[in-house]
Amino acid sequence: MLKHRGAKAPIGGGAGVCRCPHHSESVEVGANNHLSLSKVGAPTECSHLFCFYVKQKSWEPPPTISYFIAIINKHQSQVMEVPKMQPRKITLDEKEMPTAYYNILADLPRPLDPPLHPGTGKPIGPEDLSAIFPPELIKQEVSRERYIEIPDEVQNAYRLYRPTPLIRAFNLERALDTSAEIYYKYEGVSPAGSHKPNTAIAQAYYNKQAGIKRLTTETGAGQWGSALSLACNLFGLECKVYMVRVSYEQKPYRRSMIQAWGATVVPSPSPDTSVGRRILEKNPDSPGSLGIAISEAVEDAVSREDTNYSLGSVLNHVLLHQTVIGQEAMKQLEKVDAYPGIVIGCVGGGSNFGGIALPFVRDKILSGGGSVNGKNLRIIAVEPASCPSLTKGEFRYDFGDTAQMTPLLPMHTLGHTFMPPSIHAGGLRYHGMAPIVSRLYLDGLIEAQAYKQLEVFEAAVLFARTEGIIPAPESAHAIKAVIEEAKRSKEEGEKKVILFNLSGHGHFDMAAYDAYFAGKLEDYEMPREAVKKALEEIKTYPIPA
Numbered sequence: 001m002l003k004h005r006g007a008k009a010p011i012g013g014g015a016g017v018c019r020c021p022h023h024s025e026s027v028e029v030g031a032n033n034h035l036s037l038s039k040v041g042a043p044t045e046c047s048h049l050f051c052f053y054v055k056q057k058s059w060e061p062p063p064t065i066s067y068f069i070a071i072i073n074k075h076q077s078q079v080m081e082v083p084k085m086q087p088r089k090i091t092l093d094e095k096e097m098p099t100a101y102y103n104i105l106a107d108l109p110r111p112l113d114p115p116l117h118p119g120t121g122k123p124i125g126p127e128d129l130s131a132i133f134p135p136e137l138i139k140q141e142v143s144r145e146r147y148i149e150i151p152d153e154v155q156n157a158y159r160l161y162r163p164t165p166l167i168r169a170f171n172l173e174r175a176l177d178t179s180a181e182i183y184y185k186y187e188g189v190s191p192a193g194s195h196k197p198n199t200a201i202a203q204a205y206y207n208k209q210a211g212i213k214r215l216t217t218e219t220g221a222g223q224w225g226s227a228l229s230l231a232c233n234l235f236g237l238e239c240k241v242y243m244v245r246v247s248y249e250q251k252p253y254r255r256s257m258i259q260a261w262g263a264t265v266v267p268s269p270s271p272d273t274s275v276g277r278r279i280l281e282k283n284p285d286s287p288g289s290l291g292i293a294i295s296e297a298v299e300d301a302v303s304r305e306d307t308n309y310s311l312g313s314v315l316n317h318v319l320l321h322q323t324v325i326g327q328e329a330m331k332q333l334e335k336v337d338a339y340p341g342i343v344i345g346c347v348g349g350g351s352n353f354g355g356i357a358l359p360f361v362r363d364k365i366l367s368g369g370g371s372v373n374g375k376n377l378r379i380i381a382v383e384p385a386s387c388p389s390l391t392k393g394e395f396r397y398d399f400g401d402t403a404q405m406t407p408l409l410p411m412h413t414l415g416h417t418f419m420p421p422s423i424h425a426g427g428l429r430y431h432g433m434a435p436i437v438s439r440l441y442l443d444g445l446i447e448a449q450a451y452k453q454l455e456v457f458e459a460a461v462l463f464a465r466t467e468g469i470i471p472a473p474e475s476a477h478a479i480k481a482v483i484e485e486a487k488r489s490k491e492e493g494e495k496k497v498i499l500f501n502l503s504g505h506g507h508f509d510m511a512a513y514d515a516y517f518a519g520k521l522e523d524y525e526m527p528r529e530a531v532k533k534a535l536e537e538i539k540t541y542p543i544p545a
């Protein structure tokens with residue numbers, strides 16, 4: 001039995017009446033399931049997307065993304081149709097930009113456990129951090145003030161690319177034939193191509209203000225390194241980037257971008273630090289990891305008076321700076337009278353997810369933890385199955401880096417010795433998770449999902465062919481989750497509003513797309529046994545209360 005999506009009654013026996021949403025009158029469906037359109041004077045064969053289902057004799061949307069890709073290849077012009085009177089892009093005026101960061105520490109139901117000094121095992125104080133961070137950032141790390149003003153100089157620099165657009169993904173919705181409304185906040189419009197400058201600019205500013213002349217950092221995929229290079233250039237600071245060796249080799253143009261804004265970039269492990277030399281002695285071909293690169297950048301900063309260290313994710317002050325994303329998105333949704341039922345972001349260290357999600361988490365906390373305005377609000381963090389810190393890691397104290405130079409942080413971790421496989425979403429290859437995100441997950445305020453590399457790239461291609469933007473592989477994890485939720489929304493017959501953060505474009509990730517199209521990418525799922533083994537190494541570390 002066939003049932004047309006728009007039909008009130010099932011169409012049986014291969015013939016019947018189709019109330020196709022593209023035709024003002026009912027039209028008869030012939031025995032061969034082609035439309036007999038003589039009654040409405042339309043062409044003899046309807047070419048609309050929904051009628052495609054009639055011709056296929058299939059009324060349930062098939063589950064695979066490649067099926068949707070096949071449909072849009074065949075019916076591109078309908079997928080691209082713009083509904084009249086509805087804006088595709090929802091923009092804000094520069095005057096409507098947030099003037100303060102939102103600090104979730106003011107609203108958490110349970111406060112975070114403090115970072116611990118690795119030597120004493122006692123909570124660290126501001127003086128322990130002053131060797132690598134300026135006073136204002138240390139203050140922000142522990143502040144309980146709900147809103148922290150954004151300095152004029154930082155707002156001025158943000159205006160290079162903020163406010164970023166919120167875009168209704170009409171084309172993707174149509175391709176999925178979903179009842180859900182999908183909106184994405186596009187952070188790829190920043191000069192560096194991702195959300196990372198939101199904190200890079202703030203961190204460069206506060207360091208400059210404190211009299212610092214030079215910043216060091218690590219970078220995985222190259223997004224953070226390029227963002228910090230851009231920000232240091234804006235505020236006249238020197239910058240040195242330790243870039244994970246696999247990415248340094250896979251992404252020569254990210255490297256050039258870092259250089260274009262004036263920073264120095266070296267592959268990590270490097271011979272420039274004692275940590276790097278030690279690792280190279282043991283394994284000259286080490287592919288590197290974010291944990292190693294962090295150790296190198298911290299060692300460099302500690303060894304020079306004029307130099308501080310800058311981290312692109314994980315820490316409270318980084319997530320704080322990123323809340324401009326969620327605050328803007330909230331205002332933009334208000335303009336179309338919408339509020340999300342689902343908020344989605346990918347997670348590496350947790351900063352872009354925190355950025356879009358935290359202002360909505362606040363609504364959830366204030367309304368008692370479940371629904372907001374009487375409607376259920378789900379907030380989903382999406383990670384790679386190959387580096388599943390939330391879905392398979394454990395919540396405990398662990399180092400943020402491989403060489404154990406950072407304080408011990410309370411977080412979901414795979415163990416700081418964990419060497420993630422060389423997947424092509426380099427920005428998500430981190431063993432730990434932001435303490436804020438970890439705490440929200442523990443308290444049931446957010447959910448987590450993990451996806452494999454191939455299904456993520458499939459989702460990225462569908463997005464590129466519908467919405468036009470080629471997403472960063474990291475961001476494509478969020479897209480995959482959005483597609484799954486949109487399909488579920490249709491199955492459940494609900495009209496969900498889904499908001500997600502498109503954290504960056506993938507213009508410098510074309511080697512990864514190349515490998516995908518050539519069939520050279522492989523899936524890798526971290527087995528529980530491997531996680532157990534990595535966690536063995538930190539089993540004596542304290543467990544947060």
Ligand SMILES: Cc1ncc(COP(=O)(O)O)c(C=O)c1O
Pocket residue numbers: 194195220221222223224312313314346347348349350351352353426427428472474475503504505
């Ligand atoms: C485009 C993009 N999205 C997401 C991430 C993950 O980082 P975070 O979890 O801090 O947002 C990265 C990291 O480099 C990235 O480049």
